Amino acid sequence: MTETPKQRVWGRWVVLAAFLVGVYLFYVAKIPVIMPEVLLPAEEVFHLGGFPITNTLIALFFVDLIVFGIAFGVSRAVASGKQILGGISGAVEALIEMIYGMTEGTAGKWAKTIFPWFATIMLLVLVANWMEMIPGIETVGLIHTSEHGEFATQQIGPFLGIVKAEGEGGHALIPYVRVVSSDLNFTLAIAIVVVVMIQYYGIKSQGAAYFSKFWNVKTVFTKPIFGVIDFGVGLLEIVSEFSKVLSFAFRLFGNIFAGSVLLFVIGSLVPVFAQSIFYLLEFFVGAIQAFVFGLLATTFMAQATQGHGGEHHEEAHA
């Protein structure tokens, strides 16, 4: 609460002014609102020596910049020796504390090893998801000719305006920056890294015993029928490792992509005010999805380090 009441009043006037400008543009000036063309794969913006640069890659660059900026800011704030960190540094401190407490609760003595994964995924995905909130992202971009686009440029008075295309063929908008979580490549990449690291920590903590989870022959000969069932369940575990990749990737991608489509649709139906309610929803969904991605990764890694047989044994120690 460093801001004075005076500043807060100014903030309200800015919001009201922006709202009135929106009302004026839509209802008085009658500038049409067009729904952007929805495309599943990321669009190419330009080529860099034969390497296509997509708009989600540009977003990832900005996400990295923001995360680095936060990291440097927090490390400077910590080095300054203040007891109480303020602003973003304080928020990051609270976040890290919460994440570490949660990791300790699920992973026990492996918390120090697993915590960096949780924190990295959480920060990166959180910043990536919240980029959706910045005005201009996904709405400002190049206009290209497209088979089923709805845009066309046209001279309106002294300005170059955008109007709906008439008839067949038209123009579509390719945004300069598109939220990186709405690109399946990004989510799939994190998911593959996480699942590979789950196997790595499993082998590191249990050695060759980790593979008995998949090739379970311990009880085949000792228990008549249930041993065979255990063996079958072990084989199913292999399938479940692959389905983890899919469920990690599609959960984040589906939520964020559907969120941006929702914002497009609401924005084109009711251009004034209604969208801000859904911005609040997307703010919440972005935070929850980042948290869930990190938490699931932590839980699976902790499970891999504990193993099946020694579970009760370890719990007795903890």
Added chain:
Amino acid sequence: MEAAAAKLIGAGLAMIGAIGAGAGIGIVASGAVQAMGRNPDATGTIQTNMILGIAFAEAVAIYCLVVALLILFVF
């Protein structure tokens, strides 16, 4: 029937799967709230497990959503 119309109907049918996920999330949240009411000290642990359960239930709805999006925008 036109292919475009069939696409829209197909995407709508795919999203029927969200019913199960909705019911599942409701059951998870109801159980968690009851548990928190009985034992307020365990709220932290229950909340974490509740979010995990919700994430698993929600995954099914997300698969439906992905199928619907694929039908609409890819095929």
